[in-house]
Amino acid sequence: MTGTNLVGEPAELKRFTGPQRAAVVMLVLGPEMGAPIWEELSVDEMKELSAAIAQLGRVPTNVAEHLLVTFSGEMGHMKSLHGSFETTERLLRGVVPEDRLNEIMEDIRGPSGRTMWDKLSNVNEVVLAAYLRSEYPQTVAVIMSKLKPDHCARVLGALPRDFAVDVIQRMLKLDHVQKSVLTEVEQTLRSEFMNNLSRAQTNDPHEQMADVFNAMDRSNEEALLTALEENIPDSAERIRQLMFTFEDLATLLPTALAAIVKNADKRQMALALKGATEEMRELFFGTLTERAAKMLRDDIATMGPVRARDCEEAQSALVALAKTLAERGEIALVDPGSEESMIV
Known part of the structure; x- marks a missing residue:
């Protein structure tokens, strides 16, 4: 020195x-x-x-x-x-x-964990399920077999019922998975899923907090935001602007809403619409064939009383699915009345 x-x-x-x-x-x-x-x-x-x-x-x-x-x-x-x-x-x-x-x-930017499987176990189950539902069931079975049991259970619960049953059956028949197969699956996950997930993450604390509020039940969300408005009104307002709620799905282009309906778990969608307004339900029914819409109406009608919290969680899952589809470039989360709308 x-x-x-x-x-x-x-x-x-x-x-x-x-x-x-x-x-x-x-x-x-x-x-x-x-x-x-x-x-x-x-x-x-x-x-x-x-x-x-x-x-x-x-x-x-x-x-x-x-x-x-x-x-x-x-x-x-x-x-x-x-x-x-x-x-x-x-x-x-x-x-x-x-x-x-x-x-x-x-x-350093993606989910925490030393191995790919550790990282995958720290990815939100709805986000992971939305990605896996487009993969071959056998590939999904291999991936699921490497997850922690509690996370595997949550992901299976977020997958379409028939698809989940198929995956479970394949998991039961899985023998020793060759190292070359695991390596290929890891590389695919890294290039097609983790890298996109990392790029989608943001350093803006307001955006991160908006995601947190999106995941809350309605009563806690409104109570905490109201309290936040009393202390730091500017931040509370920014969070409200950044939040994408279930009601915001009504502002999407019909093609975007149809893509969400197509990729959604039908039982979860029925539960979400059970707690929705009639106008919101009609928007969803409008993306379906007459027969499919009738079946969905029947599912909602025969569901019986359900907890409001369960409906809100199902609605949050649909919002998470919408964001995942947007991150993958399959839909645009754009209000048809905004200047960013596209004519096709």
Whole structure:
């Protein structure tokens, strides 16, 4: 440390762990000067260092200068550095191959867990079921056999009944699954599902909180939002604007609503419509054939009394399905009356 103008160790440095201190150095070096170091790291070391950079946040200049004194002259004009997922991806791009970059970013941005199966067990069951229902039952059986039992049960419950029974039968007949088959399934999940899931995630806390409120039952949702409006009205208003509710399905283009009806679990849809207005029900019936609409009406009529909470959970599941279809590019969550509507 000879030659430095810094006196002693900055007090702020104490809150930085070893990996975080290394992350500051790599953040300052950038992709070009840091490339030789990245090339010497193992994949696990890259993941650990990348995660530290992504979660770093703001770094005081005196800390960065202390950790990289030879570059202090160049850094003197900086107020701070900022580590984020985007900064991490820019640093790694061009330094590591695209497939390794995707794997690293998926690991630090996607659901938590060391293996693909750990990560998959942390994906919302409705979101996962919406993806799996378009896969071959045999492939789904392999995937389900690798999930934790409690999560597997929830996903099976979110799948269409006949499809779920088919998957269970195949799971019962599963022998030892070849490693090559598992590897292929993992690669498909990573490229087609996890990467899309990671890209769909956002760093905006208001958007994240809107998703949380969407998953709540109505009474808690309204009580908490009302309380939030009294303390931070601007944030409460933004959350309300970002929330996509069951009633918002009525604003979608008919083709989008038809896609939701087609992909929905019929029992779950009947339960959702049991607690809906007659106008909302008619919109759903309008996407079906006369015979299918009659069957759905009969299912609702013969259901008998149900808990309001069960209806609300079923409605939330339909909203989650709509968002999943939108993320996959199959529908657009656009109000037909808005300026973003498309004429086809």
